[in-house]
Amino acid sequence: MESDGELLLRLRSGDERAFTSLVERYHDPMLRLAASFVPSRAVAEEVVQDTWLALLRGLGGFEGRSSLKTWLFSILVNQARKTGTREHRSVPVADPEPAVDPSRFGASGGWADPPEHWIEAAEGRMQAGKLAHRVRAWIEDLPGRQREVVLLRDVEGMSSQEVCTVLAISDVNQRVLLHRGRSRLRQLFEDEFRGEAR
Amino acid sequence: MRLPGVLRGRDVICQRAVELVTDYLEGTLSRSARRRFESHLAVCPHCTEYLAQMRETISLTGRLAPEDLTPQMRDEFVELYRRWTAEQQ
Numbered sequence: 001m002e003s004d005g006e007l008l009l010r011l012r013s014g015d016e017r018a019f020t021s022l023v024e025r026y027h028d029p030m031l032r033l034a035a036s037f038v039p040s041r042a043v044a045e046e047v048v049q050d051t052w053l054a055l056l057r058g059l060g061g062f063e064g065r066s067s068l069k070t071w072l073f074s075i076l077v078n079q080a081r082k083t084g085t086r087e088h089r090s091v092p093v094a095d096p097e098p099a100v101d102p103s104r105f106g107a108s109g110g111w112a113d114p115p116e117h118w119i120e121a122a123e124g125r126m127q128a129g130k131l132a133h134r135v136r137a138w139i140e141d142l143p144g145r146q147r148e149v150v151l152l153r154d155v156e157g158m159s160s161q162e163v164c165t166v167l168a169i170s171d172v173n174q175r176v177l178l179h180r181g182r183s184r185l186r187q188l189f190e191d192e193f194r195g196e197a198r
Numbered sequence: 199m200r201l202p203g204v205l206r207g208r209d210v211i212c213q214r215a216v217e218l219v220t221d222y223l224e225g226t227l228s229r230s231a232r233r234r235f236e237s238h239l240a241v242c243p244h245c246t247e248y249l250a251q252m253r254e255t256i257s258l259t260g261r262l263a264p265e266d267l268t269p270q271m272r273d274e275f276v277e278l279y280r281r282w283t284a285e286q287q
Contacts, residue, residue: 014283016276020275023267023275024264024266024267028265049278052275056279098217099216100213100216100248109213110212111212111244111245117247119250122254123254126258135259155259160224175226178220178224185255186248189251189258
């Protein structure tokens with residue numbers, strides 16, 4: 001697969017197919033991220049389209065100090081925030097939201113109801129192509145800020161620094177949101193495969 | 199974070215360990231906190247399993263592939279690009 005940098009070079013020299021390759025690569029992830037900010041799919045699609053136009057317009061000014069991906073997602077988040085009418089439930093960092101239901105621990109803080117095994121079962125179903133759509137749905141159900149961080153960090157594989165840049169949040173905030181989002185997803189995997197393991 | 203009394207001590211117990219997993223994986227624990235966390239894992243199979251499940255969660259999430267564009271959307275983007283280049287002339 002061609003790197004983003006190579007596609008960018010070709011795009012700058014006016015190669016239409018470089019543009020469609022980038023769209024193939026990033027349209028879907030951008031749509032999913034935009035959906036977290038705005039009230040409807042239609043609005044999310046507009047935001048993404050505006051972002052592609054902004055990319056084309058900004059091509060000349062892009063200095064490559066950040067990766068193309070970071071740049072693209074930053075434009076997207078700015079567009080989405082300008083457009084977004086969905087109220088982000090504010091999640092104060094100090095607000096405790098335990099990773100695991102406290103009732104699963106005894107009075108001394110040790111596991112009373114320990115984690116059930118599910119890794120092999122999940123691997124099997126993922127490789128059979130029957131799990132990805134469930135995981136997609138779980139991510140979509142995460143509270144907005146957690147969803148954004150999980151999409152960028154774990155689905156798109158960006159670094160924490162890149163995620164902080166794109167979402168304009170602090171490192172600590174990023175980590176708290178990531179922790180909550182991942183913890184919630186882990187619980188959903190456990191629920192999904194409860195009773196299926198050895 | 200306001201945590202129940204049982205979580206405030208220096209000892210890593212399970213209910214605290216599950217809250218440290220992300221900091222551990224991100225490499226943001228202090229060296230001593232990291233050591234305490236790992237000492238707990240060494241004696242706690244449940245928390246070891248929990249950490250493995252968090253790693254698996256990250257791995258599974260990282261394997262979601264973007265959905266393909268529909269041919270119609272592809273055409274729309276080609277159109278968008280051509281309109282834009284025409285405007286540049």
